[in-house]
Amino acid sequence: MKASDVATLDGVETVQPDYENRDILAGYASDLLSDVMAHAPEGCLLITIQAHGNTVSVASLAGAAGVMICNRRPIPDDMIAAARAERLPLFRTARNQFEMSCLLGGLLSARE
Amino acid sequence: MNRGLPDLSVERSPLSLVEMIYSTPIREVMTGDPIAVRRSETMRAAQELMREKSISGLPVAEDGRLYGIVSIHDLILTIQSDQLDQPVERHMTDHVVTLEEAMPLSMAIAYFGKYPFGRFPVLDARQRLAGILTVRDINVTLIDRLMRDVTRYESMLESEPLPGLAFTRVFHARRHDFEQGGKASTALKRHLSDHRVRRELIKRVAIAAYELEMNQVVHSIGGTLSFDVSPERVGILAQDRGPGIADMDLAMTEGYTTADDWIKSLGFGAGLGLPNVKRVADEFYLHSELGIGTTVKAVIRLDTGKENGA
CATH class of the missing domain: 3.10.580.10 (CBS-domain)
Known part of the structure; x- marks a missing residue:
């Protein structure tokens, strides 16, 4: 599935729409940025509540294909600007990390 | 037929x-x-x-x-x-x-x-x-x-790095300047991708550079991050002006952190920083003096280095 397919999911809001539409190959749910940096797989959707600019740096350095902010946390403008500069899709949902992971996991395995 | x-x-x-x-x-x-x-x-x-x-x-x-x-x-x-x-x-x-x-x-x-x-x-x-x-x-x-x-x-195939890979640059980090944190590592990563360095090598460089950069933002009172790239290697030198590390063994232990709750709430201070750097680097050097500062040097070889680690 593509990043643009994530954007069409029910209850998912696209916060930063100017992005490179990459394939979503996996998911990675974590709020520890060092952990994301070390273990997030290339092409994953990062599922996190860390709504700040450094999350974008980490996602980009780790090669993530997108970032999903959970629990409808407020997203500061500098984070949106950083995501735009990296052409990284930034989404937001009211779901928590577990619920979002289950949803994405189901979609990824259905398409295998 | x-x-x-x-x-x-x-x-x-x-x-x-x-x-x-x-x-x-x-x-x-x-x-x-x-x-x-x-x-x-x-x-x-x-x-x-x-x-x-x-x-x-x-x-x-x-x-x-x-x-x-x-x-x-x-x-x-x-x-x-x-x-x-x-x-x-x-x-x-x-x-x-x-x-x-x-x-x-x-x-x-x-x-x-x-x-x-x-x-x-x-x-x-x-x-x-x-x-x-x-x-x-x-x-x-x-x-x-x-x-x-x-x-x-x-x-995914190995391709020869493009000419112009050699690169030297110094970035300055300020205490708790989270907005700028990650800019230096991102610049280094972009330079390496632009010059077609292999992805798994870039990932290791990115981990080391980012952890060292964020260490300075999170823990130090400020410092510099110097990158020295040649066709053979990427050298990352992080030097800060203090406060220095009290216990080096603890600092190298996964999960140990001196970060406060605010830092942790931002997703940092997991106690994985220096161990992550050491894991991905081919050469790793750490020196710290309380009240003076900390110097970390990490080298990732682009010719013959660790084949795994990222």
């Missing part, structure tokens, strides 16, 4: 192709909404339609029900016997071999190998005509998939 399709058996084919032909339903490959003639129309009408639409096999169907197919061969026989004005029903091929749209593409490939036909009508679950499948349709799908796969494999 019938060359048919190449052998796409599971044992002899690349995995990506096997997966593709077994998981793709014929529905996604066939040409849907096929043009058809009715049984009562003339062979001349069929011929006109086939010429106009450049098709070599015309299904005979009414209200979705398939009765037969008019092939070029049927048409030639009709022309030879001068019977073009007779109804299609008398010259079409009945007893047509069909496929179903939910079948995997592998089944269609097997059919093309087994029968001498150039096309098969495809029926839906209610046995109504849903489309036509030709070797051309399969070729288009296979080529499209191959293009995507080969593009992906090519990007």
Whole structure:
């Protein structure tokens, strides 16, 4: 599935729409940025509540294909600007990390 | 001579192709909404339609029900016997071999190998005509998939770094300046990708640079991060002005952190920073003095280094 397919999911809001539409190959749910940096797989959707600019740096350095902010946390403008500069899709949902992971996991395995 | 399709058996084919032909339903490959003639129309009408639409096999169907197919061969026989004005029903091929749209593409490939036909009508679950499948349709799908796969494999192949890889730059980090944190590592990563350094090497460099950069933002009162890139290696030197590390062994222990709750709430201070750097680096050096500052040097070799670690 593509990043643009994530954007069409029910209850998912696209916060930063100017992005490179990459394939979503996996998911990675974590709020520890060092952990994301070390273990997030290339092409994953990062599922996190860390709504700040450094999350974008980490996602980009780790090669993530997108970032999903959970629990409808407020997203500061500098984070949106950083995501735009990296052409990284930034989404937001009211779901928590577990619920979002289950949803994405189901979609990824259905398409295998 | 019938060359048919190449052998796409599971044992002899690349995995990506096997997966593709077994998981793709014929529905996604066939040409849907096929043009058809009715049984009562003339062979001349069929011929006109086939010429106009450049098709070599015309299904005979009414209200979705398939009765037969008019092939070029049927048409030639009709022309030879001068019977073009007779109804299609008398010259079409009945007893047509069909496929179903939910079948995997592998089944269609097997059919093309087994029968001498150039096309098969495809029926839906209610046995109504849903489309036509030709070797051309399969070729288009296979080529499209191959293009995507080969593009992906090519990007994974080792390529020579471009000239201009050598790069030296110094960045300054300020205490708790989270807004700028990550800028230096991102610049370094971009330079390496622009010069076609292998992805797994870039990932290791990115981990080391980012952890060292954020260490300065999170823990130090400020410092510098210097990058020195040559075709052989990436050197990262992080020097700060304090406060210094009290216990070096603890600092190198995974999970140990001196970060406060605010830092942790931002996702930092997991106690993984320096251990992460050491894990990905080919050379690692740490020196710290309380009240003076900390120096960390990490080298990632671009020629011969750790093959894993990222």
